Amino acid sequence: GPSGGGLQRRASQKELRKSFARSKAIHVNLTYDEHVHARAQEPLSSVRRRALLRKASSLPPTTAHILSALLESRVSLPQYPPTALDYKRYLKEHNERQFFLELVKDISNDLDLTSLSYKILIFVCLMVDADRGSLFLVEGAAAGKKSLVSKFFDVHAGTPLLPCGSTEDSNEVQVPWGKGIIGYVAEHGETVNIPDAYQDRRFNDEIDKLTGYKTKSLLCMPIRNSDGEVIGVAQAINKIPGGAPFSDDDEKVMQMYLPFCGIAISNAQLFAASRKEYDRSRCENSWVEIDSSVRKLKAMHASKVKQGILMLLPMGRQVVKFTKSFELLSPKCSADTDNSFKDSMEKSSSYSDWLINNSIAELVASTGLPVNISDAYQDPRFDAEADQISGFHIRSVLCVPIWNSNHQIIGVAQVLNRLDGKPFDDADQRLFEAFVIFCGLGINNTIMYDQVKKSWAKQSVALDVLSYHATCSKAEVDKFKAANIPLVSELGIDDIHFDDFSLDVDAMITAALRMFMELGMVQKFKIDYETLCRWLLTVRKNYRMVLYHNWRHAFNVCQLMFAMLTTAGFQEILTEIEILALIVGCLCHDLDHRGTNNAFQAKSGSALAQLYGTSATLEHHHFNHAVMILQSEGHNIFANLSSKDYSDLMQLLKQSILATDLTLYFERRTEFFELVSKGGYDWNIKKHREIFRSMLMTACDLGAVTKPWEISRQATELVTSEFFEQGDRERSELKLTPSAIFDRNRKDELPRLQLEWIDSICMPLYEVI
Numbered sequence: 001g002p003s004g005g006g007l008q009r010r011a012s013q014k015e016l017r018k019s020f021a022r023s024k025a026i027h028v029n030l031t032y033d034e035h036v037h038a039r040a041q042e043p044l045s046s047v048r049r050r051a052l053l054r055k056a057s058s059l060p061p062t063t064a065h066i067l068s069a070l071l072e073s074r075v076s077l078p079q080y081p082p083t084a085l086d087y088k089r090y091l092k093e094h095n096e097r098q099f100f101l102e103l104v105k106d107i108s109n110d111l112d113l114t115s116l117s118y119k120i121l122i123f124v125c126l127m128v129d130a131d132r133g134s135l136f137l138v139e140g141a142a143a144g145k146k147s148l149v150s151k152f153f154d155v156h157a158g159t160p161l162l163p164c165g166s167t168e169d170s171n172e173v174q175v176p177w178g179k180g181i182i183g184y185v186a187e188h189g190e191t192v193n194i195p196d197a198y199q200d201r202r203f204n205d206e207i208d209k210l211t212g213y214k215t216k217s218l219l220c221m222p223i224r225n226s227d228g229e230v231i232g233v234a235q236a237i238n239k240i241p242g243g244a245p246f247s248d249d250d251e252k253v254m255q256m257y258l259p260f261c262g263i264a265i266s267n268a269q270l271f272a273a274s275r276k277e278y279d280r281s282r283c284e285n286s287w288v289e290i291d292s293s294v295r296k297l298k299a300m301h302a303s304k305v306k307q308g309i310l311m312l313l314p315m316g317r318q319v320v321k322f323t324k325s326f327e328l329l330s331p332k333c334s335a336d337t338d339n340s341f342k343d344s345m346e347k348s349s350s351y352s353d354w355l356i357n358n359s360i361a362e363l364v365a366s367t368g369l370p371v372n373i374s375d376a377y378q379d380p381r382f383d384a385e386a387d388q389i390s391g392f393h394i395r396s397v398l399c400v401p402i403w404n405s406n407h408q409i410i411g412v413a414q415v416l417n418r419l420d421g422k423p424f425d426d427a428d429q430r431l432f433e434a435f436v437i438f439c440g441l442g443i444n445n446t447i448m449y450d451q452v453k454k455s456w457a458k459q460s461v462a463l464d465v466l467s468y469h470a471t472c473s474k475a476e477v478d479k480f481k482a483a484n485i486p487l488v489s490e491l492g493i494d495d496i497h498f499d500d501f502s503l504d505v506d507a508m509i510t511a512a513l514r515m516f517m518e519l520g521m522v523q524k525f526k527i528d529y530e531t532l533c534r535w536l537l538t539v540r541k542n543y544r545m546v547l548y549h550n551w552r553h554a555f556n557v558c559q560l561m562f563a564m565l566t567t568a569g570f571q572e573i574l575t576e577i578e579i580l581a582l583i584v585g586c587l588c589h590d591l592d593h594r595g596t597n598n599a600f601q602a603k604s605g606s607a608l609a610q611l612y613g614t615s616a617t618l619e620h621h622h623f624n625h626a627v628m629i630l631q632s633e634g635h636n637i638f639a640n641l642s643s644k645d646y647s648d649l650m651q652l653l654k655q656s657i658l659a660t661d662l663t664l665y666f667e668r669r670t671e672f673f674e675l676v677s678k679g680g681y682d683w684n685i686k687k688h689r690e691i692f693r694s695m696l697m698t699a700c701d702l703g704a705v706t707k708p709w710e711i712s713r714q715a716t717e718l719v720t721s722e723f724f725e726q727g728d729r730e731r732s733e734l735k736l737t738p739s740a741i742f743d744r745n746r747k748d749e750l751p752r753l754q755l756e757w758i759d760s761i762c763m764p765l766y767e768v769i
Contacts (some may be wrong), residue, residue: 216243585656
């Protein structure tokens with residue numbers, strides 16, 4: 001009994017001593033502050049009392065705490081947590097001078113604009129006992145479109161750390177200049193102190209509705225730089241406790257502190273600008289060593305833009321008209337970075353037209369001055385339909401001219417929408433202008449290289465032509481000069497049902513001579529007969545031995561033109577010089593044809609495509625080849641024409657040969673059909689006559705489908721065989737799958753394709769003619 005109770009008491013006392021020793025060991029190194037100890041003896045405020053109650057209630061009821069409440073220890077804990085913000089609160093209550101110096105010192109050494117802005121916001125709230133606050137900085141002053149931007153909007157004053165993600169641009173809040181209380185303060189540079197925000201018409205309560213927070217009192221004050229310009233706005237919300245109005249003393253304190261904030265913000269902005277200049281210099285150094293590949297250009301990354309557009313002007317232009325445009329999407333905005341750089345011509349025609357006819361780019365190209373638009377929809381120079389066409393929402397535009405070494409504008413470079421959503425500033429413009437200098441050098445070099453390539457291509461084509469073709473012999477000329485030329489009725493060449501395969505190669509020469517004589521061109525234009533024979537024989541020799549587009553096809557086209565002129569009454573409508581151009585054009589319209597079409601030239605990158613481009617490639621070559629023959633000694637059948645007639649005839653000849661390009665036919669036939677159907681054809685209008693001649697050339701070029709079945713079938717077999725050979729080359733040389741009409745593996749589809757061709761392309765033309 002008694003001995004057991006004594007043991008229990010001794011054990012209990014032993015536990016108490018151990019607990020006390022542990023407690024003392026924990027607190028022995030903490031310092032004692034008499035001021036804090038004296039403060040503990042002062043009456044507690046309600047806030048302090050609640051804090052201590054929370055602290056006391058959170059402690060477990062151990063014997064150590066019970067014992068510490070009974071002992072009079074000389075070691076005490078500090079009465080404020082060891083954090084910078086709480087230390088400043090403590091200084092505010094006990095040493096206002098030191099408190100103010102601490103706030104100034106804390107911002108004076110911070111050159112990071114993000115953390116500096118957050119510090120200013122928190123310190124302003126601390127100075128005036130505000131529950132929440134916001135800080136806005138002025139942006140866009142250089143571009144002439146000011147706005148107020150805040151990364152820290154409606155932040156609680158008690159937040160101890162920089163908010164997570166505060167460096168992300170997506171957290172920014174933008175306020176238009178002059179809008180709301182913030183905009184008013186920035187625009188007028190006046191302090192606004194509102195006891196009840198909802199009673200002020202400038203107050204916007206949308207944030208309150210979103211957050212559920214009730215704004216009562218507001219204190220809003222401008223921040224100025226050393227030149228007195230407003231560079232920001234600080235806003236304090238709801239004075240503690242209970243959203244009481246901010247006092248005059250609060251205004252004075254902020255007025256004392258914000259000039260130091262203005263100095264700190266200016267320093268941080270200057271530091272950021274110097275960093276940008278440093279980065280710009282590094283970019284320029286890298287551009288000097290840039291690779292020729294467009295994919296490795298660093299301008300998109302340096303300027304942080306969503307889309308870039310490059311537009312080129314033709315050499316020796318008379319008016320501002322862009323001929324080529326390229327589009328480059330930022331890798332951050334493109335799902336397929338490998339295909340982010342595209343020729344805009346691959347897109348829809350309307351989108352390509354918008355790029356080529358870009359009004360802002362045309363303005364820059366014509367004036368030579370850069371254009372920097374911060375808000376596209378507020379600028380009258382911007383075409384709002386561009387967004388609908390491109391599907392790209394344009395906010396900001398920076399467009400600068402590209403110069404060559406001769407100080408001539410050769411293009412325009414344009415970037416759209418900074419990735420961070422801000423307008424382009426002066427630093428962006430300087431960086432981009434520096435970049436386009438290198439663009440100008442690069443483009444100028446490519447133009448020179450292109451000229452070298454064209455010269456090489458021209459030489460290659462000339463050598464190829466010379467190696468394959470030759471003029472006819474004197475014996476051949478003498479043979480046909482002395483030959484008896486059959487009459488039209490004997491040859492049957494005035495019949496639209498003429499058999500395309502009835503004459504041999506020599507008979508086609510005599511028939512061509514008869515057509516010139518029958519139309520009176522030999523007498524009218526004083527064509528030397530020997531020269532005409534030599535010219536016809538050389539033209540025949542300059543057609544290659546391909547399956548369809550050969551000398552026979554050229555003669556058959558000319559025969560159908562002759563039949564239409566003589567039997568359909570067209571000879572009375574057209575002038576003699578127009579008729580001569582049509583006949584010569586028919587005979588020359590496929591000179592040196594290689595058995596492949598324009599699309600094949602473009603796909604294969606042939607010398608012809610490099611020389612003439614991808615628009616009517618073969619037709620330009622046929623015309624140039626015809627000119628080459630005419631300029632050869634003893635071949636100029638137009639030698640006796642006057643200078644004016646010769647010039648007019650060559651222009652008409654070019655129009656006739658180029659008209660055989662089906663692309664041009666598709667462009668013009670709608671207008672032709674409408675003029676005929678409405679009876680609006682006027683033979684006195686030059687354009688109407690040109691369209692009519694073009695339609696005649698196409699009608700004769702496709703004339704094989706109008707012939708009797710056996711003739712038409714034979715012609716179709718020849719052209720199909722030629723198409724199949726092209727398809728075989730596409731598959732073997734270009735590794736491409738040919739379209740159905742060129743694919744011999746799909747020849748069972750030919751009847752349907754041929755009927756579609758006749759019904760949609762040929763029949764409408766013949767019916768209207």
